[in-house]
Amino acid sequence: MDGQIHEECGLIGLFGVDGAASLAALGLHALQHRGQESAGIATSNAGKLHLVKGMGLVSALFSKGETGQLPGDAAIGHVRYSTAGGSNFANAQPLLGRYTGGEAALAHNGNLAWAARLQRDLCASGALFQTTADSEIFLHLLAREQAVDDEAIARVFSLAGPAFSVVLLLADRLIAARDPYGYRPLVLGRSGSGWVVASETCAFDQIGADYEREIEPGEMLVVSSAGCRSLDFAGIRPRPARCLLELIYFARPDSLVFGETPHLFRQRCGRLLAAEQPAHVDIVVPIPDSGMSAAMGYAAALNIPWERGLIRNHYVGRSFISPGQEARVAAVRMKNNVVGEVVKGRRVVLVDDSLIRGTTTQTLGHVLRKAGAREVHMRIACPPTRYPCSYGVDFPRHEELLAHKFSLGQIREKLNLDSLGYLSLQGMTGLFGEKSDTFCTSCWSGEYRVHPE
Ligand code: SF4
Incomplete structure (x- = not known):
């Protein structure tokens, strides 16, 4: 890479893992190449969410025991480069909101191609945006859909349109979802009896978790004390459009991404x-x-x-x-x-x-x-x-x-x-x-599968 394009973001999520915040911070260190502007971790404990986020590198933000302020065995973490919205504290993730279902923390990798239309519609129905990040759209959709049960949350992901890989932390659940085209990577692993998701497997290596599989395009995973449940929110899945630049440049060479090293x-x-x-x-x-x-x-x-x-x-x-x-x-x-x-x-x-x-x-x-x-x-x-x-x-x-x-x-x-x-x-x-047509190649071919709205 001639060094002049921006990365997007990196995600991690853990559920049922002791010291979830510390492990999330370790995992974010491994994902730091995906974004260096801001970082943050949210945890869930006793029905309440806790959040620490800020501008700068993971090492600067989580080096002095900050994870001690983040109790609980469930966490999500994010490193960010701003591909949509500015580089500022308000846009740092996870984003935290409160709606019918209680508190929700969300971290997103990708750009929503339909963000302009969704934002217009949401504002027209009374939404008041607090950030300039397209990721906030998910929180407004959660609120508007009054998405409390898993099926209603799945509906939110079906409305958002590509491109996203998302981790969402609620008081009692960790949710991970990947858009139906699978533009951005997201993988599932195990840490002891707990569950881990991340943008790349290098985060698993860092925290000693075991890789299970890719989260499928159009799949939403719900991880709770009842176990790990998979929902298909996409209905008929389109041909995948996995970002080929992830393999060419973005992903760490030692990760496993889209099944490739x-x-x-x-x-x-x-x-x-x-x-x-x-x-x-x-x-x-x-x-x-x-x-x-x-x-x-x-x-x-x-x-x-x-x-x-x-x-x-x-x-x-x-x-x-x-x-x-x-x-x-x-x-x-x-x-x-x-x-x-x-x-x-x-x-x-x-x-x-x-x-x-x-x-x-x-x-x-x-x-x-x-x-x-x-x-x-x-x-x-x-x-x-x-x-x-x-x-x-x-x-x-x-x-x-x-x-x-x-x-x-x-x-x-x-x-x-x-x-x-x-x-x-x-x-x-x-x-x-035979998998040659399952990748996005728009930046080379000029042919776009999904058009901005
Ligand atoms: S391959 Fe597609 S998703 Fe990846 S950088 Fe190019 S246009 Fe974007």
Whole structure:
């Protein structure tokens, strides 16, 4: 990733687990890559909900025993990047509300494509929004539908429309749901006799929970003292549209997402990229850390060594997570340094998993040449990203997308490269065989399954 698109959010939920808040905080540490603007945890104890949330990293918010203020054996947690609504405390999640059914805390990953229409309808019937986050719509739908029993709560999810993965904490229940297209991931696990859900399995690894299965698109799970109950709120399920960028970039390489290990998938993309776009060079250099897996596959397929010719400063953070273009550019400058002795006198191919705005990569060609590289090529292990996303990833405007603004030849010149090549869409989806049409590819194809309303 050229570091210039925004992540969405990360979720965790626990029920029937001692020390639920502490484990939620640990799990959120593992999910921190999904959002760094704000974090929060809500717990349920003796019929009452408790909430701690704030701006910043999980380590800053939950390092001084804050989880001690969160009693109970049921919890939900959230890390956020603002893909809808601003970056401020009011929008930090979990969101807490009170309705006919009592208190409810909610955490959401995704963007509601129908948010504008739903918000208009809700306001017209008297709703007063407290935040600018589309996630608040769920709380208003809960209130309007007077959704107390499980079936009524399921109706709320059928009304919301994609894209969402959600955890909802009530006094006596944990609810987890995933929209009928399954845009965003959500997995189910066990922790002792209790239950855990999370955006990615890396959260389970962190807290010693065991992975059970994916929560299905259109499925709502109700976890209570009676056990775990599955409801289908979608009726006839559409063909899934799981976000392929999760596997290409967002998800941690060591997670299990949509049944795939991202590290291995990215390696396969790298191998295919080598077949489609070989480069005649001396070394393969991954753009750290995002291009590592694809570069390994690319190098192995061409039988060329890969070298750490760029070193990332890990203390800068993922630049795309910094809101605002100025902050991003400054972060990029601090981010990567060239290992001069590795690239000097050599023909180099840089490999990354994707190239969106180009802010991170725009100076690399120049910097590598300055360090003595004889040739600088670039290969991208996904197709050119030309279209915006409406489902929870923040590259909302066409004009921000490098491949929308410029031809490939222009991009090559702009980045000061000897050659530039992308993986084909057909090749990439073909890696899934008969499941190739179960992924969202809108940001590459421009074909949208669900239209914003
Ligand atoms: S448009 Fe792209 S980023 Fe958005 S959900 Fe689809 S694949 Fe993911």
